[in-house]
Amino acid sequence: MTSRTLPLFATIAIFLIAYLVCYLQFPAMLSTRVIGNLLTDNAYLGIVAVGMTVVILSGGIDLSVGSVIAFSGVFIAVMLRDTGLHPLVVFALLLAVTTAFGAFMGGLIHVLAMPPFIVTLAGMFLARGAGYMLSVESVPIQHPFYEVLKDAYYLMPGKGRLTLLGVAMLLSVAGGMILAHRTRFGTRVFAMGGGAQTAQLMGVPVGLTTVQIYAFSGFMAGLSGVAFSIYTASGYPLAMVGTELNAIAAVVIGGTILTGGAGYVFGTLIGVLTMGLIQTYIVFDGSLSSWWTKIVIGALLLMFILLQKGLLRLGTARAAA
Amino acid sequence: MLLTIRSLTKTFPGTRALDSVDFDLRAGEVHALLGENGAGKSTLIKCLTGAYQRDEGELTLDGAPISPQSTLEAQELGIGTVYQEVNLLPNLTVAENLTFGRQPTRFGMVDGRAMRRQAEEMLSGYGVDVDVRRDLGTYSVAIQQIVAIARAVTLSGKVLILDEPTASLDSREVAMLFDVVRSLREQGLGIIFISHFLDQVFEISDRVTVLRNGCRVATDDIAGLERLRLIEHMLGHELEDETREGRHAHVPSDPSERTLHFEGVGRRGLIEPFDLSVGRGEVIGLAGLLGSGRTESAEVLFGIKPTQTGTARDENGEIALRNPREAVAAGFGFAPEDRKTDGIVADLSVRENIALALQARRGWARPISRAEQNRLADHYIDRLDIRTSDAEKAVGDLSGGNQQKVVLARWLAMNPRFFILDEPTRGIDVGAHAEILRLIEEVTADGMSILVISSELDELVAVADRVIVVRDRRHVAQLTGAEVETDTIVRAIAAPDADSDEEAA
Numbered sequence: 001m002t003s004r005t006l007p008l009f010a011t012i013a014i015f016l017i018a019y020l021v022c023y024l025q026f027p028a029m030l031s032t033r034v035i036g037n038l039l040t041d042n043a044y045l046g047i048v049a050v051g052m053t054v055v056i057l058s059g060g061i062d063l064s065v066g067s068v069i070a071f072s073g074v075f076i077a078v079m080l081r082d083t084g085l086h087p088l089v090v091f092a093l094l095l096a097v098t099t100a101f102g103a104f105m106g107g108l109i110h111v112l113a114m115p116p117f118i119v120t121l122a123g124m125f126l127a128r129g130a131g132y133m134l135s136v137e138s139v140p141i142q143h144p145f146y147e148v149l150k151d152a153y154y155l156m157p158g159k160g161r162l163t164l165l166g167v168a169m170l171l172s173v174a175g176g177m178i179l180a181h182r183t184r185f186g187t188r189v190f191a192m193g194g195g196a197q198t199a200q201l202m203g204v205p206v207g208l209t210t211v212q213i214y215a216f217s218g219f220m221a222g223l224s225g226v227a228f229s230i231y232t233a234s235g236y237p238l239a240m241v242g243t244e245l246n247a248i249a250a251v252v253i254g255g256t257i258l259t260g261g262a263g264y265v266f267g268t269l270i271g272v273l274t275m276g277l278i279q280t281y282i283v284f285d286g287s288l289s290s291w292w293t294k295i296v297i298g299a300l301l302l303m304f305i306l307l308q309k310g311l312l313r314l315g316t317a318r319a320a321a
Numbered sequence: 322m323l324l325t326i327r328s329l330t331k332t333f334p335g336t337r338a339l340d341s342v343d344f345d346l347r348a349g350e351v352h353a354l355l356g357e358n359g360a361g362k363s364t365l366i367k368c369l370t371g372a373y374q375r376d377e378g379e380l381t382l383d384g385a386p387i388s389p390q391s392t393l394e395a396q397e398l399g400i401g402t403v404y405q406e407v408n409l410l411p412n413l414t415v416a417e418n419l420t421f422g423r424q425p426t427r428f429g430m431v432d433g434r435a436m437r438r439q440a441e442e443m444l445s446g447y448g449v450d451v452d453v454r455r456d457l458g459t460y461s462v463a464i465q466q467i468v469a470i471a472r473a474v475t476l477s478g479k480v481l482i483l484d485e486p487t488a489s490l491d492s493r494e495v496a497m498l499f500d501v502v503r504s505l506r507e508q509g510l511g512i513i514f515i516s517h518f519l520d521q522v523f524e525i526s527d528r529v530t531v532l533r534n535g536c537r538v539a540t541d542d543i544a545g546l547e548r549l550r551l552i553e554h555m556l557g558h559e560l561e562d563e564t565r566e567g568r569h570a571h572v573p574s575d576p577s578e579r580t581l582h583f584e585g586v587g588r589r590g591l592i593e594p595f596d597l598s599v600g601r602g603e604v605i606g607l608a609g610l611l612g613s614g615r616t617e618s619a620e621v622l623f624g625i626k627p628t629q630t631g632t633a634r635d636e637n638g639e640i641a642l643r644n645p646r647e648a649v650a651a652g653f654g655f656a657p658e659d660r661k662t663d664g665i666v667a668d669l670s671v672r673e674n675i676a677l678a679l680q681a682r683r684g685w686a687r688p689i690s691r692a693e694q695n696r697l698a699d700h701y702i703d704r705l706d707i708r709t710s711d712a713e714k715a716v717g718d719l720s721g722g723n724q725q726k727v728v729l730a731r732w733l734a735m736n737p738r739f740f741i742l743d744e745p746t747r748g749i750d751v752g753a754h755a756e757i758l759r760l761i762e763e764v765t766a767d768g769m770s771i772l773v774i775s776s777e778l779d780e781l782v783a784v785a786d787r788v789i790v791v792r793d794r795r796h797v798a799q800l801t802g803a804e805v806e807t808d809t810i811v812r813a814i815a816a817p818d819a820d821s822d823e824e825a826a
């Protein structure tokens with residue numbers, strides 16, 4: 001185990017221990033039903049967190065994703081209400097829009113040499129505003145195809161449902177793992193996280209890569225928007241406020257270093273599931289108020305940041321030796 | 322002509338870094354590029370490889386005009402480069418660094434096994450034992466530099482550029498590098514070699530070009546070129562007593578008058594416990610091969626690696642040295658070897674960097690007045706000959722050698738009573754080199770005690786009153802008085818030790 005993999009193993013260990021604790025208290029939590037729901041309920045978060053992981057690995061941040069998901073829901077609902085387009089066509093259109101939006105932000109970040117924080121913060125307001133322009137109220141989606149999507153599942157042994165949404169999230173994670181860890185593009189992302197200037201001298205096309213990174217995040221946010229609209233069967237411009245922060249929290253709990261350059265996409269999945277697990281526990285308990293979720297997540301975050309600081313110090317001490 | 326540069330001009334705000342420079346590189350030659358710190362060598366390289374965009378000038382490669390817009394484009398043209406200030410990416414594995422941008426892929430995915438095999442092949446000629454799957458950052462600076470060289474060599478189809486590649490290498494590694502360079506020369510590559518080690522320049526180069534203040538002042542064949550003439554070209558005037566060898570009276574302090582005592586300090590795995598007593602105004606040299614425990618000794622003394630055994634005390638009793646902060650509080654100073662990463666705040670100005678450590682020691686409640694800061698900055702810019710347009714320039718925009726001078730200035734400004742200098746003249750030009758040795762003499766006359774670590778024995782002989790020899794993580798000998806001579810030091814370093822083996826170095 002190296003100092004690189006330690007946060008990942010720590011995340012996995014925490015998740016397993018947490019699950020064990022839950023199981024001891026509520027044996028019913030170890031069932032395919034609960035697991036299936038865990039995947040379905042957190043699908044939108046998992047998908048968008050994969051995009052966020054890549055952004056953070058590159059040393060950036062994308063604050064616009066929550067708004068983009070909300071915009072996506074409204075866009076899909078309005079398009080289905082006002083045009084006769086098939087949902088699949090609408091999805092394709094939407095993904096093109098959000099990907100282009102991400103690419104545009106990436107371009108701005110590079111060309112204006114502005115901090116990603118500022119540019120994506122502007123993007124966050126912009127996307128939220130665009131959602132409002134389409135509709136101020138919640139728009140329900142009533143399309144037969146949506147019923148098909150919602151009811152598509154595989155019945156696992158033990159009556160748990162592995163839904164289309166859950167599968168979509170797992171596939172997104174798998175895709176993200178390949179992209180980040182097994183492609184040249186992924187290495188470029190890590191290189192930028194390690195130091196943009198060095199990366200440039202080594203021959204990374206920094207501008208192009210930045211555009212690609214934020215385009216990818218935009219694409220994943222769009223995909224997450226699709227998942228969320230299937231999940232809620234409606235579009236509402238005020239939805240998903242703060243989701244970008246949940247995604248960032250999942251990434252950090254998953255062991256990715258917030259300053260970039262080190263981390264694992266798989267860890268993000270565990271981060272998402274850990275957050276989902278806490279919520280499930282609270283539901284099972286019934287007497288706990290839901291703000292406990294926030295408190296536990298806050299504590300976990302703090303713990304991981306401290307862990308990373310400690311590792312970083314250990315790493316530099318060892319490199320100096 | 323393989324590569325030609327015609328009237329290349331590059332200006333930065335406030336500086337004309339290159340002024341209409343011409344440069345030719347033949348196939349099959351090693352062409353040294355020399356000049357003082359800040360002469361424009363690295364800037365020339367970066368304009369050539371597309372890292373900077375030039376203001377004016379034409380480049381041709383094999384007769385065809387080229388104009389790389391990015392380092393990637395230069396790589397694709399067959400120009401491989403080791404840049405002065407970077408040793409690749411510490412957060413990627415060695416294999417990823419070596420193959421970066423051209424990793425072997427299968428179905429669009431990086432083929433890990435083929436990548437590792439390729440990386441191992443690339444490193445095979447350099448005699449280093451490296452696990453290519455590990456992160457580059459876990460290896461020493463010397464290994465990182467070798468990896469950077471191996472990468473550049475592979476990328477260099479036509480031209481190989483080495484900007485101070487030997488700064489952290491020991492003589493064995495330098496010899497290995499030169500073997501590689503010679504075989505590339507035989508294959509007809511053109512090699513540009515930048516270094517402040519004139520011995521190395523004479524050993525490997527065929528021609529030299531000298532830059533001064535952004536202008537080319539001479540291009541000559543190395544054969545028949547006199548060393549002093551070359552230095553004159555670089556400085557624009559004659560060097561006042563370049564070699565001060567033997568002129569220094571080696572007077573070790575009277576043991577009874579030594580004020581600072583370290584007893585049995587050490588740390589397992591780094592350096593065996595050793596004793597050291599230091600007198601006021603004394604210069605102690607620390608000699609030994611790279612990796613012998615020189616730097617480790619210094620780190621233990623300065624609390625970077627906390628001691629496991631031993632004590633330190635002065636006239637007033639025991640001194641705590643558990644971490645660098647306590648060492649600084651005790652009046653110690655340490656200018657580390659790897660000044661690229663340690664000790665510089667690239668975005669702050671020269672003035673702020675010099676005032677920084679002093680301010681930290683005084684506490685933020687008692688700010689150093691602006692006038693005082695300016696005085697300090699001007700004093701050291703003048704004293705160390707820091708080439709900068711003014712004291713407000715960001716340190717990151719200075720040339721590599723001048724950044725190092727700023728680090729030295731910062732510590733000198735604190736006026737420590739015991740100052741540890743690890744390779745103080747690496748990457749510093751001949752003129753400033755002599756200046757720094759003179760400065761050491763001057764501050765010791767005022768009572769500062771100094772511990773100098775250096776691989777250049779001439780330098781130790783020139784300044785040290787006593788020399789301690791380190792081998793295999795042990796202090797093995799102390800040379801005093803007339804023994805402080807290059808030959809004796811070499812013999813002490815190489816002295817056969819019952820259980821010493823080559824690999825430990």
Ligand SMILES: Nc1ncnc2c1ncn2[C@@H]1O[C@H](COP(=O)(O)OP(=O)(O)OP(=O)(O)O)[C@@H](O)[C@H]1O
Binds near residue numbers: 709
């Ligand atoms: N990015 C930059 N911005 C502003 N000025 C710069 C920048 N890079 C270099 N300079 C200036 O250009 C001049 C030449 O610097 P350069 O790095 O080429 O020197 P060098 O010959 O490589 O010196 P050294 O031997 O110290 O490495 C210096 O005066 C330096 O301050």
Ligand SMILES: [Mg+2]
Binds near residue numbers: 484721
């Ligand atoms: Mg330079």
